[in-house]
Amino acid sequence: MPVTSVAGIRVVPAMSPPSRCVREGDTGHRTDVTGPADSPCDGPLTPPPRTYSYTAMHREAALDRTFRALADPTRRSMIHALSGGEARSAGELGARFRSAQPTISRHLRVLEDARLVERRVEGRVHRFRLRREPLAQASEWLERHQAFWTGAIDQLEQLLKESER
Template identity: 45%
Template sequence: MVKYQGPELDRTFAALADPTRRALLMQLESGEGRSVSELARPFAISLPAVMKHLDVLSDAGLVSRIKTGRTVTCRIEAGPMEEAMQWLVRYQKFWEASLDRLAALVEESGE
């Protein structure tokens, strides 16, 4: 069952609201783990700033981290995004119905 309200969904959307965090997730979309250093490379921000973004993603359940020696490897965890997608699908149906009504109205007026 999908919860349409709750702290998990709120954390997911809050984490996805930031463009840097979305870019970090995009780097992980292949499913392969990447080190924090690799993830930080494309950004013009400090490594501690990247770590803070990863903390937010981790707290939202969107990223898991494994430490091996001195290397921290991150992997994407898509479960929370599935819940967010199910929430968004409700509104997709609304927009599709609205657009279908608009298309029908345009067709009627064009006759």
């Protein structure tokens, strides 16, 4: 099984269960066929399609970093403080919390790694500004999933109404 590396990430294709085969029909379309493990598949077998998108993998990793950074209430509070658009120093952001400066710096580093904030150094002062793009991507992801589940619930309600008749 080929293992590739994309941007330092090992990509290992998922293995299909032994009872699964893919047939290529006359029209060139592939059909997944699942049967008992001991039944042979008829016709020419081709391996299941494996498509990896570096862009999709990168987008998912960025989304994971965003949600991981937003999981902490201190970091969410820092994001809220920066939401006005004004750049603030690490000291200004940390003054709201009863934490040591190294702890505040670690929180800011997590936000920076998630690309939620950008740092600008002015002499000895580090100023942070909110980057809205990762938040917009997270919001789009949430909206897509909310639309899916809302649609699924609507369909379930419709099925229940039809089954009551």
